[in-house]
Amino acid sequence: MKILILGGDGYLGWPTAMYLSKKGHAVTVLDNFVKKKIENEQNIRPLFPQVPLRERVNLWNKNINNPIKFIMGDMLNHRLLYDTLGEIKPDSIIHYAEQPSAPYSMRGRESCYFTQYNNVMGTINLLFAMKKHCPEAHLIKLGTMGEYGxxxxxxxxxWLNIEHKGRKDRVMYPKKxxxxxxLSKVHDSNNIEFACRIWGFKCTDLNQGVVYGVDTNETKLDEKFSTSFHYDEVFGTVINRFICQSVIGRDLTVYGNGSQTRGYLNIIDTIKCIEIAANNPAKKSEFRVFNQYTEVLSINGIAKKVIKASSLNGIKINHTNIKNPRVEEEDHYYKPSNTSLISLGLNPIKINDDVLTEMIKKVLKHKDRILINTVMPNIKWQK
Ligand SMILES: NC(=O)c1ccc[n+]([C@@H]2O[C@H](COP(=O)([O-])OP(=O)(O)OC[C@H]3O[C@@H](n4cnc5c(N)ncnc54)[C@H](O)[C@@H]3O)[C@@H](O)[C@H]2O)c1
Incomplete structure (x- = not known):
């Protein structure tokens, strides 16, 4: 397949590009490095040193007999997207290229505005570029389980089948x-569903859970292929953050009472899910949604697992409850469905001592780079 990966420099985009290139697909990655700009602005950096994408791609292309192509470009530049789609005419488009941090979007008006403008308008540009140049392409869009609340x-x-006053319909599942x-992801989902209805697009919206993990088979090939792994309050997701706290002997900081429950998945499974979606495209006019997570856990449950794995690795730590910087329900019902990807062949990796030990060992090698002052939450949902 000809595959275009938007956001190919990111935590998920880069490992996906290597994996799909190794599988023999013709991969092009596009990125504008806005994540790096936010890192500089927020005084944060990925844990593993990053080789510039162009250099990484060159190194990959020297070693693998199936070159990845790299385009530096912004999704907000509609001309660039039109040209790119016109030239490549991709079979599949994997769209990761968004500002992915909830705290960043809650910092204030400017960050909120940037997040929604970048994410929603970038996707609008993509939809119109697809309409002009490749309406038959399969769009695989990364959404989030957080859309549902x-x-x-x-x-x-x-989707939800409803019966109201004696009549039935199938409606998009209500979002909170x-x-x-x-919210930017909810707006995207609505815009893409509309494009499927009016233009006959094929789209898979992957409502992804929280991703954790340090490596994939491809990032392990060379240190220079490491991915953009974060543990800070801006881009760090909870398991990645807990592992970094553990490695430097700090207590794990649990927001609120820790009963908040969410769906999680390993970075290797993210890539498998993308591959499954690409190999089994949505039908014409279909807006297909998969809930992409493999395990449901509370924050307390995660803390317990990380504390146990740490102790097996000779690290004694505990957890501390801190005031929740977010406005969210702590004790709540949570029962999401995730049968679609499993029924298409996903064989999930589960969070266990071995998986966490592998993370601990890799992070230990870079523990001197951990900036502990970037971990505690300073951004609050309510001032
Ligand atoms: N990591 C997770 O836990 C997680 C969970 C659910 C959903 N997602 C979604 O998956 C996608 C990828 O996440 P990630 O963790 O790899 O994020 P990331 O920030 O590491 O990667 C996103 C990449 O997109 C690029 N980008 C952003 N806006 C762009 C634009 N206008 N033009 C070109 N490039 C642009 C960034 O520079 C970055 O390299 C995001 O859409 C995110 O919302 C991630």
């Missing part, structure tokens, strides 16, 4: 997101 009913995969970032 924590409703008091079971969460279905994107918890940040302006998550």
């Amino acid at each position: 924590t409703p008091n009913i079971d969460i279905e995969e994107g 997101p918890g940040s302006f970032y998550h």
Whole structure:
């Protein structure tokens, strides 16, 4: 397949590009490095030193007989997107290129505005570029489980059959997101569903859970292939953050009472899910939604697992509850469905002592780079 990966420098985009290139697909990655700009602005940096994407791609291309192509470009530049799609005419487009941090979107007006403008308008540009140059392409868009929030009913995969006053219909599942970032994903989902209805697009919206992990088979090939792994309050997701706290002997900071429950998945499974979606495209006019997570856990449950794995590795730590910087329900019902990807062949990796030990060992090698002052939450949902 000809595959275009938007956001190919990111935590998920780069490992996906290597994996799909190794599988023989013709991969092009596009990125504008806005994540690096935010890192500089917020005084944060990925844990593993990053080789510039162009250099990484050159190194990959020297060693693998199936070159990745790299385009530096911004999704907000519609001309560039039109040209790129016109030239490549991709079979699949994997769209990761968004500002992914909920806290960043809650910092204030400017960050909120940037997040929604970048994410929603970038996707609008993509939809119009697809309409002109490749309406038959399969769009695989990264959404988030956070779009649903924590409703008091079971969460279905994107759609809900309802009966109201004796009549039935199938409607998009009602959303109750918890940040302006998550809202940007809801707006995207609505815009893409509309494009499928009016232009006959094929789209898979992957409502992804929280991703954790340091490595994939491809990042392990060379230190220079390391991915953009964060542990800080801006881009760090909870398991990645806990592992870094553990490695430097700090207590794990649990927001609120720690009962908040979410879906999680390993970075290797993210890539497998993308591959499964690409190999089994949505049908014409279909807006297909998969809930992309493999395990449901509370923050307390995660803390317990990280504390146990740390102790097996000779690290004695505990957890501390701190005031929750977010506005979110702590004790809540949570029962999402995730059968679609499993039924298409996903064989999930589970969070266990071995998986966490592998993370601890890799992070230990870079523990001197951990900036501990970037971990505690300074951004609050309410001032
Ligand atoms: N990591 C997670 O836990 C997680 C969970 C659910 C959903 N997601 C979604 O998956 C996608 C990828 O996440 P990630 O963790 O790899 O994020 P990331 O920030 O590491 O990667 C996103 C990449 O997109 C690029 N980008 C952003 N805006 C762009 C634009 N306008 N033009 C070109 N490039 C642009 C950034 O520079 C960055 O390299 C995001 O859409 C995110 O919302 C991630």
